[in-house]
Amino acid sequence: QQQVKQSPQSLIVQKGGISIINCAYENTAFDYFPWYQQFPGKGPALLIAIRPDVSEKKEGRFTISFNKSAKQFSLHIMDSQPGDSATYFCAALEYGNKLVFGAGTILRVKS
Amino acid sequence: GAVVSQHPSRVICKSGTSVKIECRSLDFQATTMFWYRQFPKQSLMLMATSNEGSKATYEQGVEKDKFLINHASLTLSTLTVTSAHPEDSSFYICSAREPRGDEKLFFGSGTQLSVL
Numbered sequence: 319q320q321q322v323k324q325s326p327q328s329l330i331v332q333k334g335g336i337s338i339i340n341c342a343y344e345n346t347a348f349d350y351f352p353w354y355q356q357f358p359g360k361g362p363a364l365l366i367a368i369r370p371d372v373s374e375k376k377e378g379r380f381t382i383s384f385n386k387s388a389k390q391f392s393l394h395i396m397d398s399q400p401g402d403s404a405t406y407f408c409a410a411l412e413y414g415n416k417l418v419f420g421a422g423t424i425l426r427v428k429s
Numbered sequence: 430g431a432v433v434s435q436h437p438s439r440v441i442c443k444s445g446t447s448v449k450i451e452c453r454s455l456d457f458q459a460t461t462m463f464w465y466r467q468f469p470k471q472s473l474m475l476m477a478t479s480n481e482g483s484k485a486t487y488e489q490g491v492e493k494d495k496f497l498i499n500h501a502s503l504t505l506s507t508l509t510v511t512s513a514h515p516e517d518s519s520f521y522i523c524s525a526r527e528p529r530g531d532e533k534l535f536f537g538s539g540t541q542l543s544v545l
Contacts, residue, residue, distance in 0.1 A: 361536035419472045
């Protein structure tokens with residue numbers, strides 16, 4: 319059962335453009351929503367995370383938008399660069415339970 | 430951020446042999462560590478939760494006798510793939526949670542296991 323649905327599966331963006339990845343969840347008990355970036359052959363690295371008491375969080379070029387009523391959250395990468403090309407995973411956590419990952423989005427930024 | 434070290438990064442072994450993978454939290458004590466398996470172009474699949482000083486909790490469908498987990502100290506967890514077979518070839522990743530009350534989870538760099 320896929321508890322966190324992530325889309326798109328893959329994404330191609332021109333350098334300087336905005337990359338947008340979306341996730342949706344069903345479990346209203348989730349209270350922590352991180353995004354991870356993974357390069358080939360490496361483990362995932364925590365990029366940015368948000369809790370449901372805020373609607374937006376920004377760190378540098380990365381922004382999470384959170385819509386609690388719609389049970390959706392998204393990652394926006396502004397001014398996308400070729401070095402951002404990686405696989406991105408959204409995830410959700412219910413306190414005390416295991417982290418649930420989305421299926422992943424392969425991002426390619428064309429120079 | 431916190432650092433989780435995983436070793437080795439790559440291992441090739443013969444079918445039937447056992448392989449041990451180490452996961453260390455370098456700058457914090459982790460009472461709980463997690464082991465994941467990842468196939469090419471797929472998401473991370475949780476295999477087991479490793480608890481310091483007690484038995485690991487395995488996810489449904491994961492053979493506990495094949496994937497032995499030991500969490501002997503607050504900074505070290507090991508995963509041993511016993512009697513490895515080619516179908517065990519995969520990317521194995523560990524993670525640890527900082528015990529500060531928030532939910533940040535930090536991952537090791539992964540181990541690519543190839544069983545010939």
